Amino acid sequence: MASKSNEFLFEQRAYIKIRSLLGDTPRNIYQDLVLVYGGEACSESTVKKWSLRFREDRVSAKDEPRIGQPIIATTANNIALVAEMCDSDPHITIERLAISLTLSAGSVDAILTKHLSMSKVCSRWVPHLLNQTKKKTQ
Structure with missing residues (x-):
């Protein structure tokens, strides 16, 4: 695991x-x-x-907050913008999305794959799982 x-x-x-x-x-x-x-x-x-x-008297079994940079790129607003841009142009590249939204390519890739469950198929961004009606329209 x-x-x-x-x-x-x-x-x-x-x-x-x-x-x-x-x-x-x-x-x-x-x-x-x-x-x-x-x-x-x-x-x-x-x-x-x-x-x-x-x-040694530790009370909690939960992880303590860690020091580090907070995740600010994968906001609901950025996720919606990436989804909208992919809908309007399914051939758009990660680099173009990153430049347009002033995000890193890694953040855009994470939004596409993890949050929107999309993958690149034949140079188009499509939802990872297509149902029958979407298969006909895509």
């Missing part, structure tokens, strides 16, 4: 917290997680790290 959901990670961390506070060893906790989650269990080093944090 490439990336685990926050809820999935929170579930395992909560289990680590309870078992650590009860005095169980990270090795035993890890073995139990492997029994339940198999290959999707967090690593033994992660169990040790979180176990230590909980024994």
Whole structure:
């Protein structure tokens, strides 16, 4: 599994917290997680790290906010603009979209693929999944 959901990670961390506070060893906790989650269990080093944090009075099993640049390019307005431009010109390129909207090519690509579920087919941007009526009109 490439990336685990926050809820999935929170579930395992909560289990680590309870078992650590009860005095169980990270090795035993890890073995139990492997029994339940198999290959999707967090690593033994992660169990040790979180176990230590909980024994040092950490309260929350949730991730703390991280320092970094906030995502500002994928706003609802930019997503709508990209969708509108692709509808009006299905042959438009990522570079032209990026220049027109003063966004990076990576941001435009993320909007197209992740938010609009579009892919390039025969040099046209089309929705990733077409139903029967859209197949006739596209």
